[in-house]
Amino acid sequence: MTDLLTITDLDVEFPTRRGTVLAARKVSLSVAPGEVLGLVGESGAGKSTIGNAIINLLERPGRVAGGQILFEGQDLRALDEDQMRKVRGARIGMIFQDPQTSLNPLLTIGAQLVETIQKATDFKGNAATDHAVGLLEAVGISEARARLKSYPHQFSGGMRQRVVIALALAGDPDLVIADEPTTALDVSIQAQILDLLKKLCRERDLGVIIVTHDIGVIANIADRVAVMYRGEVVETGAVAQVLGAPRHDYTKSLIAAVPRADTRLHRFTSVDYIEGGAAQASRIDIKSHWLGQGRKADPDRAAMIEINGLDLSFVLQGAILRKNRKMVHAVDNVSLTVQRGETLGLVGESGSGKSTVARLIAGLFTPDAGTIRVAGQDVTTRPDAPEAKRARRMVQMIFQDPYSSLNARMSVRDIVAEPIRFYRTTGSESETRKIVGDLLDHVGLGAQAAERYPHEFSGGQRQRISIARALASRPEILICDEPTSALDVSVQATILNLLKDLQEELGLTMLFITHDLPVIRQMADRIAVMRHGAICEVADTDHLFADPQHAYSKHLLGLMPRMEMLTPVQTPDPSNVPA
Amino acid sequence: MLLFILKRLAQSLLVMAVVSAVSFSLFNFVGDPVNNMVGQDATREQRAEIREKLGLNDPILTQYVRFMGNAVRGDFGLSYRIRRPVDQLIMERLPATLELVFVSAVIALVVGIGLGVYTGIRRNTFLSRAILSISLIGVSLPTFIIGISLIYLFAVTLRWLPSSGRGGTVDLGWWTTSLLTLDGWRSIILPAITLSLFQLTLILRLVRAEMLEVMRTDYIKFARARGLADRSIHFVHALRNTLVPVITIIGLNIGGLIAFSVITETVFQWPGTGLMFIQAVDFVDVPIMAAYLCFVALLFVLINLIVDILYFVVDPRIRLGG
Numbered sequence: 001m002t003d004l005l006t007i008t009d010l011d012v013e014f015p016t017r018r019g020t021v022l023a024a025r026k027v028s029l030s031v032a033p034g035e036v037l038g039l040v041g042e043s044g045a046g047k048s049t050i051g052n053a054i055i056n057l058l059e060r061p062g063r064v065a066g067g068q069i070l071f072e073g074q075d076l077r078a079l080d081e082d083q084m085r086k087v088r089g090a091r092i093g094m095i096f097q098d099p100q101t102s103l104n105p106l107l108t109i110g111a112q113l114v115e116t117i118q119k120a121t122d123f124k125g126n127a128a129t130d131h132a133v134g135l136l137e138a139v140g141i142s143e144a145r146a147r148l149k150s151y152p153h154q155f156s157g158g159m160r161q162r163v164v165i166a167l168a169l170a171g172d173p174d175l176v177i178a179d180e181p182t183t184a185l186d187v188s189i190q191a192q193i194l195d196l197l198k199k200l201c202r203e204r205d206l207g208v209i210i211v212t213h214d215i216g217v218i219a220n221i222a223d224r225v226a227v228m229y230r231g232e233v234v235e236t237g238a239v240a241q242v243l244g245a246p247r248h249d250y251t252k253s254l255i256a257a258v259p260r261a262d263t264r265l266h267r268f269t270s271v272d273y274i275e276g277g278a279a280q281a282s283r284i285d286i287k288s289h290w291l292g293q294g295r296k297a298d299p300d301r302a303a304m305i306e307i308n309g310l311d312l313s314f315v316l317q318g319a320i321l322r323k324n325r326k327m328v329h330a331v332d333n334v335s336l337t338v339q340r341g342e343t344l345g346l347v348g349e350s351g352s353g354k355s356t357v358a359r360l361i362a363g364l365f366t367p368d369a370g371t372i373r374v375a376g377q378d379v380t381t382r383p384d385a386p387e388a389k390r391a392r393r394m395v396q397m398i399f400q401d402p403y404s405s406l407n408a409r410m411s412v413r414d415i416v417a418e419p420i421r422f423y424r425t426t427g428s429e430s431e432t433r434k435i436v437g438d439l440l441d442h443v444g445l446g447a448q449a450a451e452r453y454p455h456e457f458s459g460g461q462r463q464r465i466s467i468a469r470a471l472a473s474r475p476e477i478l479i480c481d482e483p484t485s486a487l488d489v490s491v492q493a494t495i496l497n498l499l500k501d502l503q504e505e506l507g508l509t510m511l512f513i514t515h516d517l518p519v520i521r522q523m524a525d526r527i528a529v530m531r532h533g534a535i536c537e538v539a540d541t542d543h544l545f546a547d548p549q550h551a552y553s554k555h556l557l558g559l560m561p562r563m564e565m566l567t568p569v570q571t572p573d574p575s576n577v578p579a
Numbered sequence: 580m581l582l583f584i585l586k587r588l589a590q591s592l593l594v595m596a597v598v599s600a601v602s603f604s605l606f607n608f609v610g611d612p613v614n615n616m617v618g619q620d621a622t623r624e625q626r627a628e629i630r631e632k633l634g635l636n637d638p639i640l641t642q643y644v645r646f647m648g649n650a651v652r653g654d655f656g657l658s659y660r661i662r663r664p665v666d667q668l669i670m671e672r673l674p675a676t677l678e679l680v681f682v683s684a685v686i687a688l689v690v691g692i693g694l695g696v697y698t699g700i701r702r703n704t705f706l707s708r709a710i711l712s713i714s715l716i717g718v719s720l721p722t723f724i725i726g727i728s729l730i731y732l733f734a735v736t737l738r739w740l741p742s743s744g745r746g747g748t749v750d751l752g753w754w755t756t757s758l759l760t761l762d763g764w765r766s767i768i769l770p771a772i773t774l775s776l777f778q779l780t781l782i783l784r785l786v787r788a789e790m791l792e793v794m795r796t797d798y799i800k801f802a803r804a805r806g807l808a809d810r811s812i813h814f815v816h817a818l819r820n821t822l823v824p825v826i827t828i829i830g831l832n833i834g835g836l837i838a839f840s841v842i843t844e845t846v847f848q849w850p851g852t853g854l855m856f857i858q859a860v861d862f863v864d865v866p867i868m869a870a871y872l873c874f875v876a877l878l879f880v881l882i883n884l885i886v887d888i889l890y891f892v893v894d895p896r897i898r899l900g901g
Contacts, residue, residue: 057803089806096804101797105896106819115815116805151895167805 003030004175004207005054010067012046012053012231023049023062025231031175031207036198038222038239039211042254042488043459046231047211051177054209055092056084072174090120093168097180099160103152109136109163110148113170120171135166139196157350158189165196175207176200182217186349187515187559194221213488215258216518216560219243227251257493259518261545261560267500268493268522290426290435291474291506301376304477304509305338305361310370312356330356331367332533338477343503343510345524345541347517347556353533354513358479361511362397374477393423396475400482402462406454412465413450416440419473439468443498460491467498471506478503479511484519496523517560521545529553587887591880598876602869603646607639655870660862665870669852674754675745676844676851680836682758682767683775687836688829691779692818695786699821700813702791710783717780722839726773726846733769741766743848770847774839778832785828789821796820823894830886834879 012024024046031037041047052058054069054076069076076087088094096102104112113132117123123131129148136144139162152160161181168176178197182190198221201208210222218225218239225243226236227250235248246252257268312331330353338344348354359365361372363383372380377391399405406415416436419425426432437447443464445457454462463483470478480499484492496519503510512523520527521541528538529552537550548554613626613635630636634645649655655665694714698707717725734742746766749759757763793799794817802812841853848854852871859867891898 055804057800085806085808087806088804094801094804096797096801098797102801104798104802104816104820106894107816108895115807115811119808119811120806151899153896154899164801167801171806 002032004033004072005209006030006068006070007050007054008068008070010050010053010069011065012049012058012062013065014062016061022065023231024053027067027228027231027233029209029226029233029236031209033174033207034201034205035224036201036208036210036222038218038225039209039228040213040215040218040225040254041228042213042490044230045228047213047228048179049231050228051094051179051209051211054177055088055094056081057088057094089116089173090171091173091175093171093173093176095161095164095168095176095178095181098184099157099164100184102164103160103167105152108149108151109155110150113148113163113167116167116170132166132170135169136163138169138200139163139166140192141166157185158192161185161189161193162196165193165200169200169204173206175209177209177211179211180213181210183212183214187517187556188349190217191220191559197221215243215255215489227254254490257490259489259492259496259516259522261518261521264522264541267497290438291471302339303337303373304340304375305336305511306371306373306376307334307336307357307361308371308373310334310357310360310372311368312360312365313368329533331360334370334530334533334535336528336535336538338509338511340509341503341507342525343512343523345520345527346511346513346530347515347520347527348530349515349556351532352530354530355481356533357530358397358481358511358513362395362479363392393473394476395479396470396473396477397479397481398463398466398470398483400485402459402466402486405466406462406469408454410453411450412440412445412452412454412457415454415465416450416468416472419469423473425474436468436472439471440465442471442502443468444494458491459487460495463487463495464498467495467502471502475508477509477511479513481513482515483512485514485516492519499523517556529556584884584888587884591884594880595873595876599647599650599873600643602872603643605865605869605872606642606646650870650873655873656866658859658864658867660859660864665866668855668867669870669874671755672850672852672855674756675849676837676840676853678756678758679767679770679774679840679844679849679851680833682771683773683778684833684836686771687775687778687782687832690775691782692786692825695783696790696813696818698783699787699790699794702787711787714780714783717776718784722773722777722842723846725776726770726843729769729773730846740769742769745850770843770849773846774836774843777839778836781832782825782829785825786821789824790817793817793820819893823890826886826889826893830882830889834875834882837875837878 007027007029010024010027011022014021014023027046027050029037029039029050039047039050049058049062052062053064054071056064056076056079058064064077071087071092076084079087103109110129110132113135114128117128117131117135121128121131132148133144136147141147141159141162152163155163165181168178176197181197182193185193194217197208197210200206210217212218222239224237225239226233227242227246227248228234229250235242235246235251242251243255246255259268310331311329311333313327313329315325315327332353334353334357336344336357346354346357356365360367361374363379366383367380370380371378374391374395377387379388379391382388410418413433413436416439417432420432420435426435433450436450440449441447445461445464445468449457449461449465454465457465466483478499483499484495487495499510500523502508510523512520514520514523524541526538527541527544529536529544529550531552536552537544537548539549539553544553545557548557613629613633634642637645653666657663658665658668661668694710698710701707730742733740741762744766745757746762746764747760748755748757748763757767799812799817802816807816837853840849840851841856843849844851844853845857852874855867856871858864859871
């Protein structure tokens with residue numbers, strides 16, 4: 001089988017003021033027709049750079065510095081911009097990560113499709129429209145002809161990604177480069193889109209390069225995989241071989257960091273290749289430490305959060321008459337109890353209402369009906385009463401996006417010290433500073449981080465700052481709303497380890513919200529499955545994974561990426577298990 | 580959509596009510612109207628009679644309601660100075676102002692958007708940098724200085740264009756226009772450029788900033804990856820997306836053009852409503868001032884209503900709901 005695309009010794013550099021950064025170094029890859037090549041790596045590994053370099057769409061000032069890109073026997077580097085434009089779309093299609101942003105919001109999908117078809121193929125006029133209908137049908141959009149007149153915002157996320165795929169195929173390309181095509185989608189949609197890509201690849205004998213950080217995606221779709229680390233391909237091979245018997249140390253550590261759905265580990269194996277993972281967090285004795293003082297909850301009380309019949313609706317579309325208003329029932333008669341020291345997992349797809357429940361507990365929303373008790377104290381009937389406020393102080397939240405949840409104009413010290421200063425929980429400024437340093441030390445950042453500003457930190461480090469800030473209020477309950485969804489797998493592993501350690505040392509009660517089943521398997525003692533604002537099932541974690549009762553739980557579990565081909569779980573190194 | 584427009588209408592009515600209250604208060608706070616109407620030698624009785632006839636002895640609220648009722652019908656009373664109905668005076672002067680505003684709005688839009696797109700796409704060329712530097716002049720120089728400089732250069736030194744007035748006008752019965760004669764066009768060029776310069780630079784800079792923003796979005800990158808031509812990417816995909824915020828500013832600024840026209844009309848002795856307003860201020864001609872205030876506010880409100888409705892046309896996300 002001759003290769004469709006062969007890349008040899010590709011160098012991509014980004015000249016900056018402080019010298020040239022090599023984003024890709026001596027990268028060699030090849031894709032054959034009808035083959036899916038997975039390009040896997042963590043953020044900054046240079047995997048997207050490769051995709052952009054192939055079709056010469058590198059962000060300025062990046063440029064290809066050396067090597068060869070041969071596509072169907074033609075050297076792509078020798079083409080000028082006009083010739084390159086004829087390759088784009090017509091012979092190489094691109095699919096980008098976020099279907100919300102890759103379509104022009106002001107044009108109908110029909111207009112965008114027809115324009116692309118007319119540009120890249122010989123179809124004109126009505127023939128182009130017919131071809132567009134055919135493409136939409138091929139990617140699984142029903143009533144295709146009528147939907148040509150729809151605008152992107154009238155499609156759901158998954159449907160939009162199908163439109164994006166149809167657009168990428170509009171010029172009938174031989175190679176498709178998909179850059180994180182399912183990262184922004186729900187698990188069930190992700191499975192559908194991957195199936196579609198695989199089907200199209202087989203039917204049309206397409207070469208597909210799928211760029212992703214998600215080992216699960218690779219395991220499901222790719223035939224061969226190339227692992228990238230800091231701009232270099234460290235390992236290439238058949239998927240079963242690379243995932244099952246990785247040779248390079250980085251691949252080994254990457255696979256070890258992937259949360260497993262099959263068994264629960266006490267801790268994630270920590271790995272040397274991971275950024276920020278090396279710093280050893282100091283340990284705390286809760287009885288003597290500042291964090292343990294001023295505890296408000298009755299230590300004998302078992303139920304820390306009790307939710308009863310919680311209801312909340314949002315207005316989707318306003319109208320003069322109440323009956324014409326479109327409402328969405330975000331939380332529908334939800335009742336839950338979280339016991340002291342336990343981690344309750346709240347699982348569901350986007351729009352299931354899981355984050356809304358978290359915000360209700362934290363007091364960011366007021367429920368339409370129902371009660372919330374925090375450590376026995378009702379916080380809903382009189383939310384401004386001093387007892388309710390005191391109870392709420394026990395609850396702290398950690399948000400999903402570490403980039404927007406920290407104030408960029410405040411130093412890390414001020415960010416972490418803010419709750420301490422607000423509640424005046426220390427005697428003096430010097431004590432506050434000492435505690436902030438202590439907290440930062442404790443989350444593995446080191447006390448010297450206090451002088452710096454959030455933009456100087458990576459995503460994982462920022463999430464550590466968020467955790468330190470949450471701890472500064474001396475919480476007893478921590479609500480984590482998708483705390484690791486925006487992070488790389490290896491960083492995710494270290495953050496999850498940190499949360500586990502904190503819970504153990506401080507005796508925290510946790511509500512852990514996520515769409516990621518393997519993650520929740522590792523974190524939660526019990527799991528509540530949510531759908532359309534209601535709770536489908538609450539069960540012990542092991543129970544749920546072994547024998548789900550509700551039809552939707554079964555459906556969700558069935559969608560989990562299959563991981564059988566990954567290396568079998570090793571018994572954790574005893575030195576890593578905390579005493 | 581209906582709900583939205585109704586809400587906007589209610590807000591507009593509130594604005595108009597406030598403005599009319601302010602205009603009404605002019606009558607009571609800016610001097611005694613009777614003093615302005617009668618001669619020095621009028622007797623006390625004559626004054627009292629006029630006072631009674633004008634209803635100035637009624638309670639203030641009654642006067643206000645009467646003022647509002649008349650204003651809604653377009654009746655703002657007689658000008659103190661010219662002794663003619665104010666609405667007639669305004670209608671005579673209006674075509675001149677509206678034509679001036681229209682021409683300068685067209686200049687500001689066409690040139691502003693065109694240069695904005697150009698500097699947004701070719702942002703590192705010498706020409707782009709030159710345009711941006713020159714555009715600073717438009718923002719930083721006051722209108723009257725620009726106007727006087729243009730008069731000095733084109734009317735006094737080069738003697739190419741007239742320095743003041745409307746030139747030849749054609750009476751269409753309900754509208755006197757200067758746009759049908761060559762002389763009229765020659766006269767409107769300088770004031771229109773003067774008036775448009777500030778708005779032009781504002782639109783230029785706004786379109787440029789929006790264009791830079793839009794060119795970084797994923798859908799533009801995706802459009803490039805599909806091999807679309809630059810012209811289509813720039814003018815079909817990018818420009819339309821820059822227009823949503825631009826429309827807001829343009830709407831506000833066309834109102835601004837009318838307000839700024841007071842200065843431009845004075846500099847160029849342009850016989851429009853702005854010039855009339857300035858003369859009315861000189862002579863404390865309160866009915867004209869009050870009417871002009873209400874009239875400008877009405878224009879602002881109407882333009883903003885049109886802008887809000889334009890969103891529906893441009894952005895399907897608002898038109899069709901989420």
